[in-house]
Amino acid sequence: MTVKTEEFRKYAHQLVDWMAEYFDEVENLPVTPEMKPGDIYQKIPEVAPDQSESFEKIFTDFKEKIFTGMSHWQSPNWFAYFPANSSKPSVLAEMLTATMGTQGMIWLTSPAATELEERMMEWLRQMIGLPPRFTGVIQDTASTATLVALLTAREKITGWKINRKGFSKQPFTIYCSTQAHSSIDKAVKIAGFGEENLRKIPVDEDFSLIPNLLEDAIQKDMKAGKKPLVVISALGTTSSTAIDPVRTIGEICQKYGLWHHIDAAFAGTALLLPEKRWMNDGAELADSFVFNPHKWMLVNFDCSAYFVKDPKALVRTFSITPEYLKTSQDQVVKNYREWGIPLGRRFRALKLWFVIRSYGVEGIQKMLRHHLKMARWFEQQIDTAEDFKKLAPVVLNTICFRYQPPHIEQEHILNSLNQMLIEKLNETRRVLFTQTKLDDKFTIRMVIGQTEVQERHVETAWQLIQETARSLAIEN
Ligand SMILES: *Cc1c(COP(=O)(O)O)cnc(C)c1O
Numbered sequence: 001m002t003v004k005t006e007e008f009r010k011y012a013h014q015l016v017d018w019m020a021e022y023f024d025e026v027e028n029l030p031v032t033p034e035m036k037p038g039d040i041y042q043k044i045p046e047v048a049p050d051q052s053e054s055f056e057k058i059f060t061d062f063k064e065k066i067f068t069g070m071s072h073w074q075s076p077n078w079f080a081y082f083p084a085n086s087s088k089p090s091v092l093a094e095m096l097t098a099t100m101g102t103q104g105m106i107w108l109t110s111p112a113a114t115e116l117e118e119r120m121m122e123w124l125r126q127m128i129g130l131p132p133r134f135t136g137v138i139q140d141t142a143s144t145a146t147l148v149a150l151l152t153a154r155e156k157i158t159g160w161k162i163n164r165k166g167f168s169k170q171p172f173t174i175y176c177s178t179q180a181h182s183s184i185d186k187a188v189k190i191a192g193f194g195e196e197n198l199r200k201i202p203v204d205e206d207f208s209l210i211p212n213l214l215e216d217a218i219q220k221d222m223k224a225g226k227k228p229l230v231v232i233s234a235l236g237t238t239s240s241t242a243i244d245p246v247r248t249i250g251e252i253c254q255k256y257g258l259w260h261h262i263d264a265a266f267a268g269t270a271l272l273l274p275e276k277r278w279m280n281d282g283a284e285l286a287d288s289f290v291f292n293p294h295k296w297m298l299v300n301f302d303c304s305a306y307f308v309k310d311p312k313a314l315v316r317t318f319s320i321t322p323e324y325l326k327t328s329q330d331q332v333v334k335n336y337r338e339w340g341i342p343l344g345r346r347f348r349a350l351k352l353w354f355v356i357r358s359y360g361v362e363g364i365q366k367m368l369r370h371h372l373k374m375a376r377w378f379e380q381q382i383d384t385a386e387d388f389k390k391l392a393p394v395v396l397n398t399i400c401f402r403y404q405p406p407h408i409e410q411e412h413i414l415n416s417l418n419q420m421l422i423e424k425l426n427e428t429r430r431v432l433f434t435q436t437k438l439d440d441k442f443t444i445r446m447v448i449g450q451t452e453v454q455e456r457h458v459e460t461a462w463q464l465i466q467e468t469a470r471s472l473a474i475e476n
Helices: 005-028 039-043 055-069 088-100 111-127 142-157 161-165 182-190 211-223 246-256 267-272 274-280 311-318 349-384 411-427 455-475
Strands: 135-139 172-177 198-201 227-234 259-263 288-291 304-308 388-390 398-403 434-438 441-447
Touching: 005 055, 039 055, 088 349, 111 135, 111 304, 111 349, 135 142, 135 311, 142 161, 142 182, 142 227, 142 259, 142 288, 142 304, 142 311, 172 182, 172 211, 182 198, 198 211, 211 227, 211 246, 227 246, 246 259, 267 274, 267 288, 267 349, 304 311, 349 388, 349 398, 349 455, 398 411, 398 455, 411 434, 411 441, 411 455
Parallel strands: 172 198, 172 227, 227 259, 259 288
Antiparallel strands: 135 304, 288 304, 388 398, 398 441, 434 441
């Protein structure tokens, strides 16, 4: 039985009411559900239904079986990982995208999808202050963008040889800091370089890559007959948003003819603020740059902005044109299927357009500055509390800290105490934090960047952290 237009209208209105209420109520929901692995799986029938089921029944099951098993990324009490923010304009755009069900693989399959994407990438490039020599394309994730950068570098630097002949014994080496994101390890494996050829360069006390050691490693590899190929700078590491020295790394790359890719997946959004542009100083020397509007720029997952200086090299790496994809406009339009790995492409530019127009650049800047201000407040609380300690500089809105009462000195006790602390905090389901390791210290990360987060959420979280920590210290 198909859903008739009148029924669709009725159900859609019901869902919109539910969605609006969700936005209002999400802060009062437990941030994570209380579930054991398999709880939900058990509730879903083993086989698909043969007969049509009513929307009422499906929606009821959604509310009872699925919704109760969701973690709420859109809760302002979500301080974990990096945010994956949504916003009302973004959701509205996604409703239209889903309705049209666009597959924008080439210009002809939806000219507006391609041309709006071209414009949105120009907007974004200007918004973050990247030089006009960069051209952008939307990828699904930063992981994909980094893989695409490695593949393009591989092809451009070898004269498109590996695409034709496959790997022979080219001993390529790739470089990033010890703090760089795991998506680099993954891309190095997939692109065929071998993880043994990924060099993790040590970091300084601020967790930024030490450029002298990068150059030493490059020279050592060259002496050993290796072929250094790519350096990936972290503009905002995942543990502590440390910023690698982008200009110095760019100069080293130029000196040795290496590709320079900047991974600004999370922190790139902060470049909308002129006062944060110092982070990207020297970006004009880079070959590629990625940041995720789907993290901190109000655009719901997925939407990753990938910029390259040489789009011809990108297209030449990925272009394959079987007969059935040829069109008469191919010479004059962009066919984004040639700008990355998948053939099929969602129409992601629409939500960017809705979000940027609804907030305006100033509206987004205002939100970012508000988050940064709350982060400074939280940093001050940590700095002034005698029994808490900051474990990394606060560059943006990620605060790395631990509970460290003066009478406890042994590192292993502090580590297990903080592990217990984060478990207790998360068990309340009133907040969610994630951890990292910095200099072997168990570190709690507080990221203040959710779309709707306000002072009261941060203050309540700080209260909860102190009470929980101090009660643990008494128990121990
Ligand atoms: C989140 C993050 C990534 C991965 O992003 P995806 O879009 O999920 O692939 C890569 N690098 C850094 C620095 C990140 O913070």
